[in-house]
Amino acid sequence: LAEHPDVGEVHRLESRRRPYWTDPRQWRVVDWLRDRPPGPVYVCDDLQRAALRRLLDRAGIPADHRLFFDDAELAARRHWFDRLADMAVRLPPAWAGTVEARPPAFPDQPTLIVPGSALVDLAQWRAERGLTGQIVLIQPGNKRTQRHGRFRSDHHKWWPIENWAQTITAVLESLPEAAVVLCGAPSEQALLLAIADQCRDRRVHACGDQLPMLRLMALANCAHSMIAVDSGPAHIAAALACPSVVLFGAAPTWLWTPKAPPGVPVVTVGGEPDGLDRVDRIGPDRVIAAWRTLAGRIRT
Known part of the structure; x- marks a missing residue:
């Protein structure tokens, strides 16, 4: 900010x-x-x-x-x-009463600005990693799904590693020239590496230790799409017009669904509308089907 x-x-x-x-x-x-x-x-x-x-x-x-x-x-x-x-x-x-009430003209969604320096940094980072094509972002973690470096499979936002791997495999079958970037904080890198190991695919990159906030914003600004648990990065991606699928557990979707500019799809799966209070009750097939409804972006 x-x-x-x-x-x-x-x-x-x-x-x-x-x-x-x-x-x-x-x-x-x-x-x-x-x-x-x-x-x-x-x-x-x-x-x-x-x-x-x-x-x-x-x-x-x-x-x-x-x-x-x-x-x-x-x-x-x-x-x-x-x-x-x-x-x-x-x-x-x-x-109160000292100035005339003039409600400002707010946009219907949050407005984030990606500075030019972040775009330059991202271009260099992508070149170093050979990420020249389309990128699909995956945000599997949330600060509450880990404690003291350990995975918390009992938390309502936890989705099993094998579910993420199955979803990523389907994404790459649909977009064989794309790369998948696993996003997260440095503390979540162990989870990202576990998912990447399960995928056994060189197109899957675990980057939790390489994505400071401005680089993540620049990446979301150009990504094809994102699949994420309900988390801060999901809100960043949506605000930057990245088509997204967001998995919900106990958190109410009416309160927390990420806001995107008009015409940019944000599809929620799970949560109150589906009668689910845990992300691990969502099957991978539902997430894959939701992702396939996204038009995605041609931008790279």
Whole structure:
């Protein structure tokens, strides 16, 4: 987000639960908030509202300068994007009635910008790996499907390795000139290698240790398509107009389905609409059939 033209400064908190006195990042955020000119503070978080109120108290932000989600908003069956868009046109109490309400013209989906430097970096990376043709992205992991370096097959977002291998084999049968890039964080590389080993195909590349965020964005910006569990990279790909199939477990699709530009298909499989609360109850044939409905992109 630091490269986005609508973003000013980015201050990252590693954990919302870490005690304040042990976390220098929280100290820096409090100092920055205390030193900034008076203005509205929007808190776009639903899980740790009490902790964030305490952080704002430390920074001396008056209560009427803050805007949080209320319980009624969080109880409504509305997508996160729509909730945030609604919040953006509201004002904290201190400014209520002081300016004319002019709802901005929001797009219907998140807008991500891939900087030119990331495109140059991606071109070099692809050349080094010989990835000259179409690429299908696979995102099999989620931060909750691993713990302390071990696979968590009991988690509702877990899909067995053999299912991923069967799906990838079908993709490459349909697109024999393509390559499959297994995406994930460095901590997920063991899972990606296990899937690649099961595939036994040189066209399958496990790249969890080679995809920093900007490179992943640039890759999603040009990929043929993506198959992913419900995860952050699935949202990135959809926002960058990558046709996608997303596997859902217990998370509600009405809240978390990735948003894409008009005309770009995002097909969800599993979840509440299918009466499923675990990804491992989805058969590979369903995912393969869903992927084959995607037009994909000719861009490489």
